[in-house]
Amino acid sequence: MFKNSIKKAATLAMVAGLSVAASLGAAKAEYPEKPITMVIPLGAGGSHDLNARVITSIIPTYLGQPMIVRLTPGAGGQKGTNEVANAPADGYTLLFTHNYIDMLQQHVENLPYDPKADFRTVARINYAPIAVIVRSDSPYMTMEDLVAASKANPGGVQMAHSGNWGALFVPAAQMMKALDISWNLVPYQGGGPALQALLGGDADVTMGFPSSIASHLDAGTIRVLATAGAERIYDDVPTFAEVGVPGDVGFMHRVVLAPAATPDAVIEKLGAAFKALESDKTFTRMMGRLGENIEIIDAADYEKMRVEQDAAYKELVKTLTSQ
Amino acid sequence: MLDQFIEGFGMAMRLDTFMMMSFGLFGGMLVGALPGFTTLMAMAILLPISFFLDPIVGIPFLLGIYKGGIFGGSIPAILISMPGTGAAVATSRDGYKLTQQGKSRKALDMALFASVLGDTSSDIFTILMIFPIAFLVMQFGPPELFAVLLLSLVIIAATSGSSPLKSLVMMMLGLWLSFIGTDPLGGVERFTFGLFDLKSGIPLLPMLIGVFAIPEIANVVMRNEKAKHLSSLMGKRLSKAEFRRCFRTICRSTVIGTAIGIVPGLGQVVAAMMGYSAAKNASDHPETFGEGELEGVAAAEAANNAVNGPTMVPLLTLGIPGDNVTAILLGAFVAQGLRPGPQLFEEQGATVFAILVAMVFANLLFLVIGYLSIPFFSRLVTIKVSILIPVVIMFAFAGAYVFRSDSVDLLMLVVFGIFGIVVRVAKFDVMPMVMGFILGPPMEYAFGQTVAMTNGNAFGFFFGERWGALSILLAIPVIGILLWRRMRAIPTG
Numbered sequence: 001m002f003k004n005s006i007k008k009a010a011t012l013a014m015v016a017g018l019s020v021a022a023s024l025g026a027a028k029a030e031y032p033e034k035p036i037t038m039v040i041p042l043g044a045g046g047s048h049d050l051n052a053r054v055i056t057s058i059i060p061t062y063l064g065q066p067m068i069v070r071l072t073p074g075a076g077g078q079k080g081t082n083e084v085a086n087a088p089a090d091g092y093t094l095l096f097t098h099n100y101i102d103m104l105q106q107h108v109e110n111l112p113y114d115p116k117a118d119f120r121t122v123a124r125i126n127y128a129p130i131a132v133i134v135r136s137d138s139p140y141m142t143m144e145d146l147v148a149a150s151k152a153n154p155g156g157v158q159m160a161h162s163g164n165w166g167a168l169f170v171p172a173a174q175m176m177k178a179l180d181i182s183w184n185l186v187p188y189q190g191g192g193p194a195l196q197a198l199l200g201g202d203a204d205v206t207m208g209f210p211s212s213i214a215s216h217l218d219a220g221t222i223r224v225l226a227t228a229g230a231e232r233i234y235d236d237v238p239t240f241a242e243v244g245v246p247g248d249v250g251f252m253h254r255v256v257l258a259p260a261a262t263p264d265a266v267i268e269k270l271g272a273a274f275k276a277l278e279s280d281k282t283f284t285r286m287m288g289r290l291g292e293n294i295e296i297i298d299a300a301d302y303e304k305m306r307v308e309q310d311a312a313y314k315e316l317v318k319t320l321t322s323q
Numbered sequence: 324m325l326d327q328f329i330e331g332f333g334m335a336m337r338l339d340t341f342m343m344m345s346f347g348l349f350g351g352m353l354v355g356a357l358p359g360f361t362t363l364m365a366m367a368i369l370l371p372i373s374f375f376l377d378p379i380v381g382i383p384f385l386l387g388i389y390k391g392g393i394f395g396g397s398i399p400a401i402l403i404s405m406p407g408t409g410a411a412v413a414t415s416r417d418g419y420k421l422t423q424q425g426k427s428r429k430a431l432d433m434a435l436f437a438s439v440l441g442d443t444s445s446d447i448f449t450i451l452m453i454f455p456i457a458f459l460v461m462q463f464g465p466p467e468l469f470a471v472l473l474l475s476l477v478i479i480a481a482t483s484g485s486s487p488l489k490s491l492v493m494m495m496l497g498l499w500l501s502f503i504g505t506d507p508l509g510g511v512e513r514f515t516f517g518l519f520d521l522k523s524g525i526p527l528l529p530m531l532i533g534v535f536a537i538p539e540i541a542n543v544v545m546r547n548e549k550a551k552h553l554s555s556l557m558g559k560r561l562s563k564a565e566f567r568r569c570f571r572t573i574c575r576s577t578v579i580g581t582a583i584g585i586v587p588g589l590g591q592v593v594a595a596m597m598g599y600s601a602a603k604n605a606s607d608h609p610e611t612f613g614e615g616e617l618e619g620v621a622a623a624e625a626a627n628n629a630v631n632g633p634t635m636v637p638l639l640t641l642g643i644p645g646d647n648v649t650a651i652l653l654g655a656f657v658a659q660g661l662r663p664g665p666q667l668f669e670e671q672g673a674t675v676f677a678i679l680v681a682m683v684f685a686n687l688l689f690l691v692i693g694y695l696s697i698p699f700f701s702r703l704v705t706i707k708v709s710i711l712i713p714v715v716i717m718f719a720f721a722g723a724y725v726f727r728s729d730s731v732d733l734l735m736l737v738v739f740g741i742f743g744i745v746v747r748v749a750k751f752d753v754m755p756m757v758m759g760f761i762l763g764p765p766m767e768y769a770f771g772q773t774v775a776m777t778n779g780n781a782f783g784f785f786f787g788e789r790w791g792a793l794s795i796l797l798a799i800p801v802i803g804i805l806l807w808r809r810m811r812a813i814p815t816g
Contacts, residue, residue: 043647044363044364044366044367044647044650044651045363045367045644045647045648045649045650045651045653045654046650049367049650049651049654050370050654050657050658053367053370053371053374053654054371054374054658056371057371057374069367069368070728071364071367072727072728073523074522074523074524074727075504075505075519075522075523076505076510078519078522078523079522079523082519108510109510112519155778158776164508164509164510165510184775184776184778185775186772186775186776187507187508187768187771187772187775188772189768192643192644192645192650193587193588193643195641195643196460196461196587196637196641196643197464199461199641200461200462200463200464201461202464202465202776211657212642214662214664215642215662215663215664215665215666215667216641216642216664216665218664218665218666219664219665219666221665286374286658289657289658289659289660290654290657290658291657
């Protein structure tokens with residue numbers, strides 16, 4: 001296995017070297033003829049950062065050019081997104097974002113860009129389904145217990161989330177809307193601190209992605225009450241659909257976008273390279289270790305999902321802010 | 324557990340581990356020394372390398388970058404008054420004065436010894452007490468964090484300058500500056516005047532370089548020091564007597580830094596300032612602090628490095644990273660198939676101990692690497708002033724820009740530079756402002772969380788449920804007044 005990695009690294013170095021030589025030699029070369037920058041509108045060390053590090057260390061094999069990660073956090077993801085919206089549409093600047101920044105923020109704030117008109121999809125890389133969790137000594141044994149308690153005492157259940165309109169807040173809000181319950185939503189600076197608040201007893205319930213709660217689940221410190229989607233992730237835990245929260249709720253889609261005017265040929269080339277990752281052994285092994293799935297969706301199909309997200313989030317924000 | 328530790332100890336004794344660690348330490352030091360480049364960036368970029376290495380090689384490599392980087396940050400702070408992070412601000416205060424007195428080598432040596440001692444002791448303490456620390460970490464929630472941050476601000480205001488009133492004014496200004504941008508809890512824009520560039524707030528780095536480095540440059544240029552002497556000396560190395568004199572301070576700061584490291588969400592900035600304030604308060608010659616006191620450098624550096632050990636605890640025992648650096652380490656652990664969390668020690672005890680042991684050895688290794696590198700760094704100040712000043716100006720602008728690659732930051736740098744020159748003439752100290760600016764947002768956040776947790780009844784909450792936080796809050800005025808009285812007695816120099 002170690003030998004394999006060395007081989008891979010050597011190939012990478014060779015590809016990088018060759019491509020530099022090629023770009024120096026022939027100026028007419030087709031896309032991509034220089035390194036591609038992938039902007040992440042989020043901070044270092046988050047799941048996007050980690051996913052991107054894996055992607056960018058493998059994808060040069062399929063593109064023949066290096067891909068460079070640039071972290072541009074700020075203004076809840078708007079800074080980096082705005083940068084790409086205004087970047088030349090030549091395929092050398094891409095955005096690695098998620099559905100909440102992409103489609104939800106436009107309904108909450110005035111953005112300096114228009115996510116629908118300024119971007120087009122390159123590919124969806126993967127998704128993370130959220131799980132509702134409580135401490136293992138919690139009185140809520142099932143989702144029904146939690147819903148009943150929330151109904152009996154509106155606002156009395158403390159729910160720790162990772163920031164307003166973030167990956168835990170939105171599914172919680174959607175759940176509250178679908179089940180007609182009300183939680184006291186307390187913000188924490190990220191999913192980690194929210195989990196810590198649950199474990200420390202400051203919160204009664206929170207949510208988490210399977211990759212980040214796995215060790216606690218094995219250790220028996222937490223209990224999962226429900227998981228996003230219609231298919232069960234854990235055999236004995238009901239899905240959101242089963243507990244009465246159907247639809248595209250609680251999925252964080254990690255998606256690569258490009259400025260809207262990027263030519264079709266470039267999008268196809270990039271799309272093919274991302275698609276090729278699916279069958280790359282090193283890539284699947286490394287993503288597996290991170291606890292992430294690889295479920296590439298191509299540009300056309302994800303565009304349809306964006307339209308649905310747009311409508312759903314618009315509706316959600318309207319109900320939440322009108323109260 | 325002991326046999327796991329012994330097994331781990333043996334696993335860590337590998338030549339390639341030590342080689343990659345040295346490489347990381349040296350590289351981290353270089354990156355940390357360049358203003359604008361953060362250790363965090365270096366770690367994020369080099370993270371994929373660790374994916375392809377053995378866990379006992381790859382993770383110590385990343386830890387090396389981290390440790391080298393923290394010390395690297397104190398190099399420009401000491402030599403050209405350009406702290407690249409909040410953690411280096413306190414070091415810069417006395418460190419740069421020492422450089423001006425021609426003692427830059429002593430200052431860098433002191434910073435190195437204090438860092439290594441602080442870090443090593445806190446790492447060993449962490450290895451021995453990992454589970455008790457893990458228990459303590461869980462006792463801190465937003466109300467406690469709010470109380471501790473408020474206490475820190477009061478201590479800083481009371482001990483920093485000769486006039487606590489001026490310090491308070493500057494701190495309020497810093498707090499206000501931290502309010503500019505999008506409110507972290509409600510998402511409401513404050514004081515942005517609709518400008519998108521202000522939406523994510525004022526960036527820290529241009530402010531740090533602006534208020535600390537630019538006035539120093541202006542100072543040299545305006546006095547035309549070139550006429551007096553062409554360059555400063557780097558001076559002698561630190562003597563044993565000087566080290567012994569600062570030993571008590573280093574020990575005190577190590578304890579303070581380790582304790583602060585246990586509280587999630589506080590970090591190096593608070594540790595450095597508390598270590599510095601405590602040293603000044605305990606000293607029988609507090610008036611020398613801020614005027615080139617070796618103890619000041621020792622106090623700040625020992626404290627901010629002692630934070631490192633305990634911050635690893637939530638990462639290892641809960642799988643929860645406390646800051647961005649530990650978040651990257653979490654990625655490295657996970658990519659290696661090690662899952663930090665409650666079962667890490669049961670499943671991979673030996674490997675984890677091997678990494679922790681390597682962490683201790685990284686400090687000792689760094690003592691050698693740093694000691695050998697310091698003469699090269701301190702040579703910088705022996706350059707002719709007519710060349711050094713343009714170089715420093717270039718570093719200032721490049722550093723402010725490269726951090727976010729945003730041209731607005733250059734404007735910020737100039738504005739804060741002019742502001743720094745003006746307040747210096749008016750004899751105001753900028754440190755409380757910077758500390759208010761850095762500690763304001765986490766304090767506000769913690770307060771907002773407390774209010775959210777209680778549906779608005781924070782007052783009753785403190786009295787009814789949070790005795791720890793309440794007692795800290797009640798102690799604040801007492802500590803503040805005691806310190807103020809003591810500091811007023813200092814003759815102003």
